Amino acid sequence: MTETPTRSADPVVDMRGITVEFPGVLALAGVDLRLYPGQVHALMGENGAGKSTLIKALTGVHPPTSGSIHLNGGPVEFTAPAQAQAAGISTVYQEVNLCPNLSVAENILLGREPRRLGAIDPRAMRVRSAQLLERIGLSVDPGSVLGSHPIAVQQLVAIARALAVDARVLVLDEPTSSLDTDEVGELFRIVRVLRDEGVAILFVSHFLDQVYEIADRMTVLRNGALVGEYLPQETERLELVSAMLGRELGTLEEVERRAEERTPGTAPLLTAEGLGRTGAIAPFDLEIRASEVVGLAGLLGSGRTETARLLFGADRADSGTISVDGRQVRPRGPRSMIAHGVALCSEDRKAEGVVADLSVRDNLVLALQAARGWMRPVPRRTADALVEEYIERLDIRPADPGAIMGHLSGGNQQKVLLARWLITRPRLLILDEPTRGIDVGAKAQIQKVVTELAADGMAVLFISAELEEVVRVCDRVVVLRDRRKVTELDGDTVTVDEVMAAIAEHEPEAVAP
Amino acid sequence: MNVLDVTRARERIERLPQRFLPVIATFVVFVLTFGTGSVLYDGFASPQILTNLFVDNAFLIVLAVGMTFVILTGGIDLSVGAVAALSTMIAAATLQAGWPPLLSVLAVLVAGTALGLLMGLVIHFFDVQPFIVTLAGMFLARGLCLLISVESISITDPAFRTVATGTITLAEGVTLTYSVLIALAVVLAAVYVLHLTRFGRTVYAVGGSATSARLMGLPTGRVRVGVYAVSGFCSALGGLLFSLYMLSGYGLHGVGMELDVIAAVVIGGTLLTGGVGYVAGSVLGVLVLGTVQTLISFEGSLSSWWTRIVIGVLLLAFIMFQRLIVRRTE
Ligand SMILES: Nc1ncnc2c1ncn2[C@@H]1O[C@H](COP(=O)(O)OP(=O)(O)OP(=O)(O)O)[C@@H](O)[C@H]1O
Ligand SMILES: [Mg+2]
Secondary structure (H helix, E strand, O other): OOOOOOOOOOOOEEEEEEEEEEOOEEEEEEEEEEEOOOOEEEEEOOOOOOHHHHHHHHOOOOOOOEEEEEEOOEEOOOOOHHHHHHOOEEEEOOOOOOOOOOEHHHHHHOOOOOEEOOEEOHHHHHHHHHHHHHHOOOOOOOOOEHHHOOHHHHHHHHHHHHHOOOOOEEEEEOOOOOOOHHHHHHHHHHHHHHHHOOOEEEEEOOOHHHHHHHOOEEEEEEOOEEEEEEOHHHOOHHHHHHHHHOOOOOOHHHHHHHHHHOOOOOOEEEEEEEEEEOOOEEEEEEEEEOOOEEEEEOOOOOOHHHHHHHHHOOOOOOEEEEEEOOEEEOOOOHHHHHHOOEEEEOOOHHHHOOOOOOEHHHHHHHHHHHHHOOOOOOOHHHHHHHHHHHHHHOOOOOOOOOOEHHHOOHHHHHHHHHHHHHOOOOOEEEEEOOOOOOOHHHHHHHHHHHHHHHHOOOEEEEEOOOHHHHHHHOOEEEEEOOOOEEEEEEHHHOOHHHHHHHHOOOOHHHHOO | OHHHHHHHHHHHHHHHHHHHHHHHHHHHHHHHHHHHHHHHOOOOOOHHHHHHHHHHHHHHHHHHHHHHHHHHOOOOOOOHHHHHHHHHHHHHHHHHOOOOHHHHHHHHHHHHHHHHHHHHHHHHHOOOOHHHHHHHHHHHHHHHHHHHOOOOEEOOOHHHHHHHHOEEEEEOOEEEEHHHHHHHHHHHHHHHHHHHOHHHHHHHHHHHOHHHHHHOOOOHHHHHHHHHHHHHHHHHHHHHHHHHHHOEEOOOOOOOHHHHHHHHHHHOOOOOOOOOOOHHHHHHHHHHHHHHHHHHHHHOOOOOHHHHHHHHHHHHHHHHHHHHHHHHHO
16 A cells, blocks of 8 residues: 555545345444545445445435435435436446346446437447456457356456446445456456546455455444444454454364365266367366365366366267266256256356245255155155254354345355255265355355265365365365366365466476476 | 457357347248248249238238337237227227328327326336236227227228328339338337337346346336337337228227237247347248238138147247257357
8 A cells, every 4th residue: 555545535425324124124224334535445244244235225226214325415315226326326236237138338338328319329339348348358249248258257347337437436246256366456456546536436345355455444244233444454354354253263274174084985976088168178087086075276267167067067068978987978968967966056146046036945945856856745844954954054144944035145145055056965066156255254164064065975076266265175176277177286286376376377396497 | 368269259150140040040931931832832922922911911010019129128018909909990980080180190199109108107116017917908998999989980081091002013013002111110210229229228128137227227117118108109000000901990900919919029039038039030920920821811721720820830839949049048
């Protein structure tokens, strides 16, 4: 930090005593938040603490039940996101909220398309959106359909959209949850430029490193209440974490220990030989044994998700074979792999289809029932016991089986999605970014559950952009680069540095002559 | 990041057919049905048969355009047949009462648009299923027809008759009616609105994801109401063209027409879930239906119910085809 930001300026946004009530839930109780021009303000808290709700109260999605909002000194009462946008508040909401059926260019410029003689000017749209994409360092064809891109790209497009207007306030709700280090760096570069131009920025993230890197001030929420405002240079990380959790953090060491205890089976459960698909991933070999957690690491676009989809049969391979228990299988779509005990928990929560209108219990039971086949009903008592167990194990909040899925916070929805797969006890579980958007405490919890299940005999393929996490839970790490498997690390070589080096192309041995 | 460049070229190749595949498929089906007719019957493959497809179905094209707007937002409008019938009724009754033709036309268009607008407002502000609201609208419009008269009223206004019987000669022995020109103008206007105005793009956005569109700050309410007004206007105009075609107003005109229209739109590749589709597809859908009808009338011995059966089969085939595409792109 070169200069300590001055606080003499008046706040752009001044929220006081904000209370938001949903039927039966007090999501926010009297929270204050002030955003100053030229400052990055981090909003911190556990899953379900009320961060997204506070943002939605500001932008008119959920107008507050009580409390006041002042923008540039004047009181405002937004009742629709369009009004907040018109008043200069540009927002990237937590879930990617774009239209998958439209092109990238349109998603960036919808509602403010350049026009000539009253008609939208397609050429100007291309040019303008290409400029915005270049600004955030994303090279995709503006004319391509948004839905054809991975979540990370969609996330970046959402950010490009937010940057398309000259906003006075920029709100970013977990913009980095599906991004890699490079993209985060690029995003932060832009955030700093905007900050220096005097934009007030509100930033939500569960990554402490990122918060400490970019934030000028931090506000912590817990259970819908304000805990306090902190300055990063005066606050220890542990202090911040305890402020968020209301307790100390202690599960991480346990994960470490469990990993030692596992004894992978000897015969491979799943073997892929020369498996590949043109344009998605070059032919590769892979073996996964029971009780083994294999990591898949690589940058955005390196072919992680594509590999998972091939193994799961969601995409058809055009070369190579897959064998389960030494016998070759011809995956004709996911169903045949599911029949062999393989499950894929995809990175795309929205498309994955948690049923938003059903309760947490029903969502879990649906998966359980589907896995058992409709002929064998799950006894109600067993189902309830399992649901209770997983709500507790994954710390789903509210811990109420009857809570409506769509009302859960982003992180808690992710936990339910994960529970849906865990509860069916597959033999091989492929997890694509399972801890996306999940807070520090719950993340350790999930890692613990994964390692416990592996100790019980489940094989896991673990995909994550967060190397620390991969290294912590995995016995073996497969590294991908440019849609090609480059190496496999195991034993003592599973360290963040080694994996990083493998991703970044230069061999660590080669560096020292 | 440069990996993305590699996929880019691939995407560009895949993109075009992907998006236009359903429309291209409809075109192929159209060519095939028309080809079948040409092979089976002498005189089928004439330009006049082709132009007659437009002449006989001009009103359906206009209705299908309106329906396309509604279905693109993920809605449905069951009232179009009834509103079209009401339009023939209003036109015939007002002309009979001696209104000047232009005023009569204006009254029809205002009534249809207002009815559509009303349904849109109810759907949006009371958050009722479009299916229910437009079903109610359908009963209302049919009821209003009978309120005007239970009998058929023939149109004798000279101006109307001139427009109805007037033809434009394209080539030796190939003629069009003014209705066709009006229908084509509506199609062009719809393409313009859907693709080159913010209203049109918001129609697609709402169909793609209504919540996202709202969070993006788009005027989703205006659009959701607007498409029903557009459909109401198109129904009224389609009704006018129908009254030119039949030269009468009758409360039982166009019974079940809404289903033909929906069928045409779906055959044209527009997804009932919204967000995907083109007006051009809907026009092709109407032409396919028209060709099937012509084929059956050429056969002569087949009853017109065969048209229904063929349409049913086609519809099913198209819906399965769409499911396949959707599944493949997933
Ligand atoms: N529409 C709604 N109806 C009922 N309850 C809701 C609704 N939206 C949010 N909540 C509740 O409000 C609380 C706060 O949720 P919020 O989404 O703000 O959490 P968050 O801090 O953003 O969490 P995360 O880190 O998981 O995104 C949660 O308990 C959630 O269940
Ligand atoms: Mg949130």
